Amino acid sequence: MMRVFSRPLIAAALATCAFASHAADDDTLPSTMIWTAYNVGSAGYANASAVADAFGKAYGTRIRIQPSSTAIGRLRPVVNERADLGFLSSGTFFATEGIIDFADREWGPQDLRVIAGKAAAFGMPTAADADIETIGDVRGKRLAYVAGNPSVNVKCDAVLAFAGLTRDDVDLRMFPTYTAAMSALKQDKADATCTLTTPSLMYELAESPRGIHWPEMPAADKEAWDRVTRMAPYASPYTETVGAGVSEDDPVELMGYRYPQIVVRADTSEARVYEIIKALDETFDIYSNVSAAMPRWDLEEAGHAPMGAPFHPGAIRYLEEKGIWTDEDQAWNDKRLKRLEALQSAWKETVEAHPDASEEAFAEAWAERRAAAIESL
Incomplete structure (x- = not known):
């Protein structure tokens, strides 16, 4: 018999599952995780599914993938701590820049970090x-x-x-x-x-x-x-x-x-991210033959800048240990962090200066202040 669940119950279940993941020791891979990705049938979903299957085979980790057709739909669960990570793409850049969908007052430049990303042309x-x-x-x-x-x-x-x-x-x-x-x-x-x-x-x-x-x-x-x-x-x-x-x-x-990129919140613990990228590396032989493009998840290629957001310190630590992270990667990451911090500061100033502005007026004010912030770098 098919059961129909209300949205509040589904949301509560997702929150509980995500909480269980975060409640596990950060220096071990969680027993359950929630990931977001593009719609079923997309390359992004296929990539996430292949890696999730490999994590399950190697570590017994149960992973639920939440597909969404929009950048907001893929990122909101990550930002709200109802998903551990997202297999994202250009939306990562848009979110950290506070542009397109993320120029809305509700959003602004998001504090995101990348673990790794598959190259695409x-x-x-x-x-x-x-x-x-x-x-x-x-x-x-x-x-x-x-x-x-x-x-x-x-x-x-x-x-x-x-x-x-x-x-x-x-x-x-x-x-x-x-x-x-x-x-x-x-x-x-x-x-x-x-x-x-x-x-x-x-x-x-x-x-x-x-x-x-x-x-x-x-x-x-x-x-x-x-x-x-x-x-x-x-x-x-x-x-x-x-x-x-x-x-x-x-x-x-x-x-x-990079499509897709594995994206987490900046406040995700360094130990947890270290375990995720380590698992991505150790299960490579399991998922790399799923499609012609999957070998591009080799960290020798997927662990270098540039990305849509700065790398997470936990990922950098692992990449350094493997001898993959370079001085050029670090220079790019430092520059990208500086840009993100400047945009977050500019956003805060814009919100404080225009508390009662219309959406159109606020958008114009933010566009001007954002351009000035980037120009000053």
């Missing part, structure tokens, strides 16, 4: 017949964006910044869904878009009469990458060898970022 695929060889060549061309999808659109803005361009420099075409934007190239409704190399629609484009081309973002162009990382501090050069029109023999230099 993001770029601007174009139709091969669109005469777009470089990112700069997209000027005046039809560029497909996705309505209501800041995760894609903000990264696309960063790709444009590589060539010193903005949305004003292209013929921006806004599509209602991610699928519609990706399909637009094959249908000759757009000349370029922004995405990963592996979506099925990119393979379809590659096999279509229009073909596919990936304008590169060479790591050697330091000035261009300075523009990218100023807009997206979580981004870095990445050579991709897997995807539509991409291979070991024909790699492309694109924008690397």
Whole structure:
């Protein structure tokens, strides 16, 4: 007989489960944990499931994964201590910056830390017949964006910044869904878009009469990458060898970022985080063969900056012990912490200075103060 539980009962059960996890000794892996992730069927959920299964096999840890289609839905349980961690992506950066969904008075810059993150490549695929060889060549061309999808659109803005361009420099075409934007190239409704190399629609484009081309973002162009990382501090050069029109023999230099990233609250104990990243490392052989991309969870790759938030001290301690953490990683982390602290201070000042402002007025005040805080760094 199927039972129907009320929302209060479900919330209480989740809270109890999370409490049991936190009540365990921090220097051991909890017997039960709650993780958040993207929706069932997504790469993020698949990654979380593979790691959770490995933790269960190796340590007997029972893990419940709460899927959500929104950044708020994935992060709220973590912030409210009803989940131990989240398998997140760009929402990590948005939350620590207090932008997009997190510019609301309820949120502001969140004090989050990262444990590790799997590398992924993001770029601007174009139709091969669109005469777009470089990112700069997209000027005046039809560029497909996705309505209501800041995760894609903000990264696309960063790709444009590589060539010193903005949305004003292209013929921006806004599509209602991610699928519609990706399909637009094959249908000759757009000349370029922004995405990963592996979506099925990119393979379809590659096999279509229009073909596919990936304008590169060479790591050697330091000035261009300075523009990218100023807009997206979580981004870095990445050579991709897997995807539509991409291979070991024909790699492309694109924008690397982390999807998913394992994210916790800053106040999560160092001992607990140490045990989590240790388990992630020790169970690697169990989950690494689940898909072609899972080997990228090797800490030699997944344990380096940049990320969407600073690394947690517990993760840094383990990475140092393994000889993975570098001086460059530490320098990036120090800089990222300084930026987060500056934004948190700016947020507090904005809230105190505008207690009765309308939502629109508050948003304008925060945008100005946030820009000033970043400029001062």
